[in-house]
Each structure stands twice: as structure tokens, then as C-alpha cells.
Amino acid sequence: MTDSTNSTPHTVQATHAVEVPPDVPMVQLLGPNDELLTTIERAFPKLVIAVRGNGIQLQGDPGDMALVEDLLDELIAIVDAGHPLNRDAVERSIGMLRRKTRERPADVLTMNIVSSRGRTVRPKTLGQKEYVDAIDENTIVFGIGPAGTGKTYLAMAKAVAALQAKEVDRIILTRPAVEAGERLGFLPGSLNEKIDPYLRPLYDALHDMVDPDSIPRLMASGTVEVAPLAYMRGRTLNGAFIILDEAQNTSAEQMKMFLTRLGFGSKMVVTGDVTQVDLPGGTTSGLRVVQDILKGVDDVHFAHLTAQDVVRHRLVSEIVEAYDRFDAHRRTPDKRDGQGPRRAGAAGKKA
Numbered sequence: 001m002t003d004s005t006n007s008t009p010h011t012v013q014a015t016h017a018v019e020v021p022p023d024v025p026m027v028q029l030l031g032p033n034d035e036l037l038t039t040i041e042r043a044f045p046k047l048v049i050a051v052r053g054n055g056i057q058l059q060g061d062p063g064d065m066a067l068v069e070d071l072l073d074e075l076i077a078i079v080d081a082g083h084p085l086n087r088d089a090v091e092r093s094i095g096m097l098r099r100k101t102r103e104r105p106a107d108v109l110t111m112n113i114v115s116s117r118g119r120t121v122r123p124k125t126l127g128q129k130e131y132v133d134a135i136d137e138n139t140i141v142f143g144i145g146p147a148g149t150g151k152t153y154l155a156m157a158k159a160v161a162a163l164q165a166k167e168v169d170r171i172i173l174t175r176p177a178v179e180a181g182e183r184l185g186f187l188p189g190s191l192n193e194k195i196d197p198y199l200r201p202l203y204d205a206l207h208d209m210v211d212p213d214s215i216p217r218l219m220a221s222g223t224v225e226v227a228p229l230a231y232m233r234g235r236t237l238n239g240a241f242i243i244l245d246e247a248q249n250t251s252a253e254q255m256k257m258f259l260t261r262l263g264f265g266s267k268m269v270v271t272g273d274v275t276q277v278d279l280p281g282g283t284t285s286g287l288r289v290v291q292d293i294l295k296g297v298d299d300v301h302f303a304h305l306t307a308q309d310v311v312r313h314r315l316v317s318e319i320v321e322a323y324d325r326f327d328a329h330r331r332t333p334d335k336r337d338g339q340g341p342r343r344a345g346a347a348g349k350k351a
Contacts (some may be wrong), residue, residue: 014067018072020054028079029072033131036075039090044068059261067294070097077106092124095308101126113157121157123294127309128154135269136303140259142247143271144287146320154305156205158240158269163223168267169239170223173202174258177228178248199226202245205283217230229254247287249279255286256297258268275327 020029030037041049047060048066056072056317058065074093078085093105108129113121123129128150135141135158143151152282159171206215210224218224229250244250244258247270262268270285279285283333294300307320 002047008056010267014059014065016058016069018056018069020056020072020076024053024054024076024079026051028085030073031085033091036085036087036090036309037088040068040071040094043091049267055263067094068098071349077104077108081110083110088248096126101231103129113154114209116160116211119208121154121209123154124150124311125309127305128311131303131305132158134301134303135267138299139266140262140270140300142266142272142287142290142302143227143305144291144302145309146273146275148310148316149305150309150311151273151305152201152243153205153208155243155269156202157209158287160206160209161240162267168265169297170240170241172234172237172240172242173199173206173224173226173245174204174229174243175199175245176247176254177230201227202226202243229258231238232258232261235261236258236263237261237266239265242268244268244270245272248274248277248282248285250286251279252284252286252289255290259290275323293318301340 013163020088028303033170034187035164037049037051041047041068044060044064044067047058047064048067049150050057050059058068071090071093074097075090076083078089078093089109092109096103096105096108108123108126111122111129111132113132115121123132127145128312131141131143131151132154135155143149143155145151156173159168163170163171191334206224206226210218215224219226229244240263247255249272250258258270259268270287274285274288277285277288293304301327307318310316310320
């Protein structure tokens, strides 16, 4: 490994050689057709990266070189752990290193929650890992954040993992059936057919993590229950992993009703996005007020996910950030608003 630095009045150029361990296949580290190497080069356009055998030569800004060396260490650790690399993992590792997050990208991206049919569910961002850790450490966890941050999906994975480990006897999944333009009573079909569209996202996530052929048996035995929030009233839920999804569409009274269903040996995860409330005008979202009501209560945790935790298409994160900026600007009153006309009116009266 060698270093050299050349200084000029305007730029600082340095070179640095990184030797990849011989047991790490370069095709896994750099991707087929150097796809991952290209991703790194695009992220650091002022850095020259040359690969010869298992050696990687870096030339350019010393700060960028230090970041890329750290990045290569993280990617090697991911490969050593037996996890395949892809462009998403590389980009997320770069983002975490640039933000100087508290945990190593390799620790975040190699954390397995549950595996099914060759697929493994794991967190993809630091915020998601902290959310998953909070579920392990607390009895009631609120996952609050925009669409695409994995709030419900990761909670579902933790529920399935808890059931497989026999930490709970059953999984209960529920959502409020908020009407959007159509009343349930006027929709065609039986009651189950009417409420099915509201619960479909929960079924979809469940199908990703459990053998679909076993789901009817699990539901018939009561091991897995998917039901509207109204069905929770009057019950005490013992030995269960309970997920309330779309909680922004609960009233304050419904939220209290749900939380007081908690029984012995149970865990609750409440997920929602307070920026997408579909309640009728004048109804206060239970997810909004509960943050003030339960603030500081032991064994209750509020995990706030942000646009940085969005794991859908790249544009979803940018859309969320754009809306956040728009909402922040709209909430900021113009200091001059209303003052000009009042002063003019007062002056006119004096005249």
C-alpha cells in the first residue's frame, strides 16, 4: 500500500493503493461488467479509480479517497458475510458513510430478519435498522414515516420471525377501514369482500414471507388473523404480535381502544404516515395526538423514518422530499402578510 501527495495552490492530488484480499472475488466486489465500480465512479467523479488484479489504485482528493477506502472495506465485509452486492447496496453504503452514521453500513445491510423461499428480508437503511432494533427492545413501537420506508413490511417480517421463534402464539394484523368516496354498505358483496381491499396490503406482505399454501391453514387456526380495527374492540390480546397499519386514519378514541387491547406476552407495532390522513374534516388523527400523550412513557418507542429511508424507486424519495419542502414553505407565514393593507387602511382613516 503506497501513498503520495502533490500540492498546488489550487488543488491537492494524492494517490493511494488498496489491496483486496485474495479470497474476495473481484467480480462480486465490482459487479458483472464492473457495474458496481461504475456506480462508485459516478458517486466520486473527481476520483480516478484503476483496477489491476486484486489491486485498486485511487488518485484525487484525499477526502474522497478516504471515503472510497472505507467503502471498499464495507463492501468486502458484506461479501465476506455471504451477502450479494448490488447497486442499491453500494449507493446506500456511500450515503451512510457520507452522513457519518453511527453504525457501519455492513452491519446495517447484513442484518437478517426473516428468510422465506430464497428471499431474505433485511433493513436497507440506518433508520430502518434502528426501527427494527426498537421493535426488539420495546413492547409498543410506533413507526412513523412517508410511503416506501418499509414501516409495515419490516414490522410484518418481525412478526413472522417472532412466530417462527415461538416468542408469540399468533399474529394479528389490522387496519382502519376508512371510506374513500364509497360507503361500505353500498359496495357489492359480503362484509369480508367489502373490507378485503382495505386489508389487501397486509395480505400481500404476508404472502412474501410465508408459504402461500400455508396461509389458509394459519388463518383457519387463528394463528394469523387479518381484520379491520373495529373487530378489536372488547378484546384482550395475549401472546400476540399485533400490527396496526395506516394508523394515521384512526381517531384519538380508536387509538386508545387499540392500545388498551395489549395483553401479557404481546408486542404492538403501530405504523402510519401523518402527512396522509384520510379522515373526515374535523377528526383529529390518533397517530398525531398519541405522540404527545405517550411521550416519555417507558417501553414505548417512536421511530421516525424519513425520505432517506425510502426503499422504493429513487423518484419516490425525491417526491417525498419535494412535498416536505412544499409543506414547510406553506406552514411558514409571510411576515408581511396582512400588514400592508392594515397600515394603508389606518393611514387612510387618519387622512
